[in-house]
Amino acid sequence: MRPRLATTHPGRSPHTVYSSAVTAGDLVFVGLHRGFGEDFCAQLTGAIEGMRGTLAAHGAELQQLVKVNVWLKDVTDLPAMEKAFFDHFPEGGFPARMTSTTEFIDDDCLVMVEGIAYRG
Numbered sequence: 001m002r003p004r005l006a007t008t009h010p011g012r013s014p015h016t017v018y019s020s021a022v023t024a025g026d027l028v029f030v031g032l033h034r035g036f037g038e039d040f041c042a043q044l045t046g047a048i049e050g051m052r053g054t055l056a057a058h059g060a061e062l063q064q065l066v067k068v069n070v071w072l073k074d075v076t077d078l079p080a081m082e083k084a085f086f087d088h089f090p091e092g093g094f095p096a097r098m099t100s101t102t103e104f105i106d107d108d109c110l111v112m113v114e115g116i117a118y119r120g
Helices: 040-057 075-088
Strands: 021-024 027-034 065-072 096-101 111-118
Touching (some): 027 040
């Protein structure tokens, strides 16, 4: 089975050199998503909602994420990120997660998220 490429999500340049997601069998590999807004919580919510839309385009739901990688600009945002996961995922249904800090190319970017969903 050849992987199916997703269309890029709104706001992304048509010259972007990666897909929002790629489906391979029952797996959906979701590329980096970022949100926009004045603060960390707004950006994280936007990133998660962007992932929700990308997953829906591939016949999957946010709760089907089995692994996520989260990059924070500032490690002090970790407690807010963990609270947001409680708001977006059911108790006992959290995906495996890796969280790290990094610098971003865009100075206003505070968080980026990517993941893998299982549609089976």
